[in-house]
Amino acid sequence: MTRTRLNIFIEPDHAxxxxxxxxxxxxxxxxxxxxxxxxxxxxxxxxQREAAMGKRLDRLSRQFDRLERDQGILIETVALYIRYFLMVSVPVPEGQQDAARAQGRARYGQFIEQLARHIQRGRSLVREVHEEVAQDDLTSQATTPEQKEGETSNEPQA
Structure with a gap:
């Protein structure tokens, strides 16, 4: 078999x-x-390249769908919180507004510190709450109806 000689130039890193x-x-x-x-x-x-590209696009599409879902949840959560806050907030009298602003600044500082701790830990508060709720659900499902009756009853069990 004869071969053809080629002189090529490639990047130093590739070489x-x-x-x-x-x-x-x-x-x-x-x-x-x-x-x-x-x-x-x-x-x-x-x-093969097309199949690999398709897999990557599918993965990106799933990630985008999750981000879109999470963003929708976030928007609804903030909207509900704002509506609740505005409904239950009492207007601050004129003479107490400076004290309320100072307290607001202190609370905001605490909020930022707590947020920084959560971000540094790399764990999501929402995920932690979700896991706690799921754990509570598993615990309550593991309890039989007879056990529930025994827990709420004041009668001693035999």
Whole structure:
């Protein structure tokens, strides 16, 4: 079999990686390049790249859907909180507004500190609450109706 000699120019980083791969595999650099070129020119290569791209797009689409869902939950949560806060908040009398502002600044500072702690821990408060609720649900489901009656009854059990 005759081979054609080519002189090519590649980036220094690629040359270094090619040297390392050839040494690791115990083959010549020409053999590594020939295999890569054969793979790239193969009729299946386009299908393989398209399949890989499809998988990536599917994964990104699922991530986007989760983000969109979470954003919707966040918007609804904030809206409900604001409505509740505005409904139950009592207007502050004129003479007490400075004290209320100072207290608000202190509470906001505490809020920011607590938020920073949660972010540094890498755990979501929403996830923690969700896990606590799920744990409570599992605990309540594990309790049989007879056990529930015994818990609420003041009669001693035999």
């Amino acid at each position: 270094k990686r090619l040297d390392q791969l050839a040494a690791h595999k115990g083959v010549s650099k020409s053999a590594v390049i020939a295999a890569a070129l054969a793979s790239f020119l193969s009729p299946d290569a386009a299908d």
